[in-house]
Amino acid sequence: xxxxxxxxxxxxxxxxxxxxxxxxxxxxxxxxxxxxxxxxxxxxxxxxxxxxxxxxxxxxxxxxxxxxxxxxxxxxxxxxxxxxxxxxxxxxxxxxxxxxxxxxxxxxxxxxxxxxxxxxxxxxxxxxxxxxxxxxxxxxxxxxxxxxx
Numbered sequence: 001x002x003x004x005x006x007x008x009x010x011x012x013x014x015x016x017x018x019x020x021x022x023x024x025x026x027x028x029x030x031x032x033x034x035x036x037x038x039x040x041x042x043x044x045x046x047x048x049x050x051x052x053x054x055x056x057x058x059x060x061x062x063x064x065x066x067x068x069x070x071x072x073x074x075x076x077x078x079x080x081x082x083x084x085x086x087x088x089x090x091x092x093x094x095x096x097x098x099x100x101x102x103x104x105x106x107x108x109x110x111x112x113x114x115x116x117x118x119x120x121x122x123x124x125x126x127x128x129x130x131x132x133x134x135x136x137x138x139x140x141x142x143x144x145x146x147x148x149x
Contacts, residue, residue: 004028004072012075013068014082018045021065022111025072033114034073038065042105057103062137066127067091069111070141074123077115092122093142101136103129109136121145 004012004025013020027035040057047055071089080087103109109129116124121144128138 009072011081012072014084014088015068019064020068021061022068022072025069026110028073028076031077031115033112034069034076036065036069036072036111036113038109038111040103040105040107040109044105047105055105057107057109059097059099059137062099062103062109062129063094063097063127063139063141064091065109066111066113066125066129066137066139067141067143069113070123070125070127070143073113073115073125074143074145087145089123089143089145091141092144095140095142097137097139099137101131101134103131103136107131113141116140 022036024037113127125141129136
């Protein structure tokens with residue numbers, strides 16, 4: 001599959017500024033994995049408060065970026081797009097989260113997500129974020145498909 005740019009990503013994710021945390025999809029291995037990118041600049045809104053004298057990307061936002069990447073993977077695998085009435089996904093769980101490196105302005109956070117398993121509407125993904133091939137964070141993520149009831 002070709003690279004997905006930000007305009008195509010916005011077709012697959014309901015998130016918008018300042019909470020859209022995926023800038024580009026670099027690779028897609030059909031039905032198996034995805035690699036995406038988040039470019040970090042000093043202008044990211046979270047850097048103003050975390051921390052003003054030493055800006056660091058919060059770990060929880062690294063996990064959110066990975067979960068959004070997992071969401072794109074889910075929609076590509078199922079060949080669907082978000083529809084709040086009957087095809088939406090929610091972050092349902094995190095296991096074994098680890099933070100190994102600080103992420104700072106100027107870094108490119110590479111988001112690697114693989115399908116672990118899925119049963120009905122529950123999907124588990126193995127995810128890791130790297131900067132310059134160095135592990136920044138990793139976790140097992142769970143998302144659940146849902147819609148409005």
